[in-house]
Amino acid sequence: MLVNSKVLLRRRSHLSSPSTTLRRRSSTVSSDSTESAINEVIKLLQPSNKNKLNSDKINTLLFKTLSSHNHFLQISLRLGSSSKAINFLEYLSHNAPSNHHFSLSSVFQGAIELSTEQQRPSLYSVYHGQPNSENKLIDLYKYRKSKNWTFPLTPxxxxxxxxxFEKAQLVNDLIVFFKELDPSAKSTRLCNGLLRVLLKSGRVEDARNVLDEMLEPDNMKFAPDGFTGEIVFGELVNGRSVAADEEIVRLVTLLGERRVFPDTFRLTQLITKLCRRWKNGIAWEVLHRVMKLGGQVEAASCNAMLAGLGRERNIGRMNELLAEMEEMKISPNVITFGILVNHLCKARRIDEALQVFDRLRGKGESNIVGVEPDAVLYNTLIDGLCKVGREEEGLRLLEEMKTKSKHRPNTVTYNCLIDGLCKAGNVDNARGLYNQMIADGLQPSVVTLNTLVDGFCKHGMVFSAVEFFNEMKGKGLKGNAATYTVLISAFCGxxxxxxAMQYFDEMLCSGCSPDVIVYYTLISGLSIAGRMDDASVIVSKLKESGFCLDTxxxxxxxxxxxxxxxxxRVYDLLNEMENTGVRPDTITYNTLISYLGKAGDFPTADKVMKKMIKEGLEPSVVTYGAVINAYCLSNNVDEAMKHFKEMCSTSKVPPNTVIYNILIDALCNLNDVKRALSLMDDMKVRGVRPNTTTYNAILKGVRDEKMLDEAFVLMDRMIEDACNPDYITMEILTEWLSAVGExxxxxxFVQGYQVSSCSESSAKLFVG
Structure with a gap:
């Protein structure tokens, strides 16, 4: 504690005492006569001379000998206390000529400065934690208002x-104080401080008003400066904005006309923020206003603009900005070309990306000097080439990195190529490239692992995927949620x-948190396999993890x-969907209608279908197919035909081949072959192509009815429709036609020739 006291005393000894400060302030007096007059006035104003105050002599000295702001300020300061200065101010308010407002302003400034000196905490008050009052200056200001003194305050x-006011956190009083100030008392420093306080307090509208006043065309006294720019541009970037997005261009322009520009860091931040809000047009205007008005623009700001344009795939403007950079001698860097190449690749304009890259490597015309392609740029281009199936060119760039570039390929380089080869189906080559990567001394990442595991699984090599995964685990490379998701999906497939369940359990034991896709995959796989109890267990775990089921x-x-x-359980799930706000879709209703129809509960199926329509869902061809099939299975073909006609006349869904096949097969089973043949003709009219199943059903029907001529016509139509006979077709026709000698x-027919025309020709030859 003693050491701290000594330090405090040492620091205090370096502070100027009020008398020292006053002496320093009075060192600018112009002449000995002026100095003598000031001393004389101070002497006459001392309390000991109060009863014999010689007003005439004082007035002569004040208003004839002394005539500047500094003279009256010096008198008030040398009086030594704010109360004496106020007494002097009272005297001047009664005796000063009408054109002497400056004298009152000067003396009031002296009173404030003296009060400020007196407010500095003493060594005793600091040491004992007793701060002095902060209200004395505010009291002086209120005293001036109570006296109705109209003289302006000095800056x-x-x-x-x-x-x-700021220290006392009286923001409302501060706003009123600013509004009452005479323009001559306002300064840039004061306005900047007010802007800062208002923005910090969230008073954006008041801050905007102050800024507008600073930006008025005829304002030169408190015009914005660099500190104004730091405050305003900082706010534009960091949250609370003194301008809406659409007003930013105007604000940047007005400040730029006063030679106040955002520095490179702030300009880059501002453009980035606007581009992320998809306000590329505003960002473009901001950048070009700064350029036009002569502000400093560097590659970083242009890069931010290029990135925004790239996200919009606006390659034309990207090229325009690059040309402007060259014209304005703004040197692009490797990031500039990385952005351009990246977005050209994303837009599948690989050849243009290669042209840019060749310029960097010194190939072609208009070579770019001083920019060396780095590993990121190589990787971007290799990835782009692989995504459009040009893996061979990507591999050539890999070799170039190894032999000609100072930037060696890294794990990302190999990952891009391995992914490209896997997607192209060259899984063996991808594995070979992995081996080359290891030989080059690079360590695989979990991305490498996932890429190869996914590649193996998608091309039916699940065993190879498991083998590779186990190999990686043996080398200490653990899989993540994506790895297990791929394997679980593959085994469910x-x-x-x-x-799949084994890998799910392993995933939990390894500390990987399953995502919703893993749960959905397992639930789907278990449900399709009919393991509904296990599926219900996974549903419970999904909910415990904070996820929800989707439709x-x-x-x-x-x-x-x-x-x-x-x-x-079905109705429980439907109630749960309603309670959780998950709306059933067409597939939900189709599943229910199909189930109810097969169960013979047609009234409920009709109710479900009506509810589906009420919910704004149009019945699909699957919906009608489910209803028609259910009626056909129950041998109620008339009701099935009724729904078929309703489908054709009132719905927007045309019948497909499957529905025709269901009806034709049902009619033939009831020996109603004529109606089945009529449906065949209806198919032709509606442009619905029959398939082999259609012809099998109708051929079976005409066979049972011994309609041989109709069979030949159908066989010819089957050839015309390019429907190849299958084993069912041959089973129907072989036995029948053999029996009748045809x-x-x-x-x-088997050879693909028509049979009806053949029979007619043979008949004509026999008659002849």
């Missing part, structure tokens, strides 16, 4: 009072649910429970 007085997941579960005929026509 120094205004600034000291402002600092006092080949209906190996046990293996697709509910649909899979509903379908699974329908197949298991657990209708109670085996030759069957042979012609």
């Amino acid at each position: 120094k007085s205004a600034l000291l009072l402002f600092q006092c 080949v209906n190996n649910i046990d293996k 697709a997941c509910y649909n899979v579960l509903i379908s699974g429970f329908c197949k298991k005929k657990k209708v109670e 085996i030759e026509k069957l042979k012609r």
Whole structure:
């Protein structure tokens, strides 16, 4: 504590005492006569001379000998206290000529300065934690108002009072004080301080008013300066804005006309922020206003603009900005060309990206000097080439990095190429490139692992994926959630649910948190496999992890429970969907209608369909197919035909081949072949192509009805429609046509020749 006291005393000894400060301030007196007059006035104003105050002599000295602002300021300061200065001010208010307002302003400034000196905490008050009052200056200001003194404050007085209001955190009083100030008392420093306080207090509208006043065309006394720019541009970038996005260009222009510009850091930040808000047009205007008005613009700001334009795929303006940079001698850097190449690659304009890259490597015309392509630029171009299937060119760039560039390939380089080869189906080459990567001394990352595992799985090499994964685990490289998601999806895809569950458990044990995709994949796989109890367990774990089921997941579960005929669980899920705000979609309703139809509950199926329409969902061809199929399965073909006609006349969904096949097969099974043939003709009119299943159904029907001529016509139409006969077709026709002695026509049919024309020609030849 003693050491701290000594330090405090030492620091205090360096502070100027009030008398020292006053002497320093009075050192600018112009002449001995003026000095003598000032001393004489001070002497006459002392309390000991109060009863014999010689007003005439004082007035002569004050208003004839002394005539400047500095003279009256010196008198008030040498009086030694603010109360004496105020007494002097009272005297002047009664005796000063009408054109002597400056004298009152000067003396009031002296009173404020003296009060400020007196407000400095003493050594005793600091040491004992007793701060002096901060209200004395505010009291002086209020005293001036109570006296109705109209003389203007000096800029120094205004600034000291402002600092006092600010320290007391009287923001509202500060605004009123500023509005009452005479323009002559306002200074740039004071306005900057007010801007800072208002913005910090969230008074954006008041700050905008102050700024507008500073930016008035005829204002030269408190015009904005560099500190104004720091405050304003800082706010434009960091949150609370003194201007809406659309007003930013105007603000940048007005400040720029006063030679106040954002520095490179702030300009870059501002352009980046605007571009991220998809305000590229405003960002473009801001950048070009700064350029036009002569502000300093560097590559970093242009890079921010290029990145924004790239996100919009506005390659034309990107090239325009590059040309402007060259014209204005703004040297691009490797980041500039990295942005350009990156967005050209994303726009699939790989050849243009290669042209830019060749210029950097010294190939072609208009070579760029002084910019060396780095590893990031190489990687960007290699990735772009791989994404459009040009892996061979990417591999050539890899070799160039190894032999000609000072930037060696890294793990990212190999990952891009491995991913490209996997997507192209060259999984073996991808594995070979991985081996080359290891030989080059590079360590694989989890991205490398996931890329190869995904590549193996997508090309049916699940065993190779598992083998590679185990190899990586042996080398200490653990998989992440993405790794396990790929493996779980792959095993669900080949209906190996046990293996998928094994990797799910391993995923939990390894500390990886499953994402919603993993849960959805497992629920879907288990439901399709009919393991609804296991699917329900995964649903519970999904909910425990804070996730929610979506419509697709509910649909899979509903379908699974329908197949298991657990209708109670289906209705539980439907209620849960309603309670959680998940709306059923067409697939949900189709699943229910199909289940109810197959169960023979047609009234409920009709209600579900009406509810579906009420919910604003149009029945699809699957919906009608489910209803029609259900009626056909129950041998109620008339009701099926009724829904078919309704579908054709009132719905916007035309019938497809599947629906025709269902009806034709059902009619033939009921020996109503004529109506089935009529449906065949209807298919032709509507432009619906029959398939082999269609012809199998109708051929079976005409066979049962022994309609041989119709069979030949159908066989010819089948050839015309390019429907190849399958084993069912051959089974129907072989036995029948052999029995009736038409085996030759069957042979012609199998060979793809028409059979009806053949029979007619043979008949004509026989008659002849």
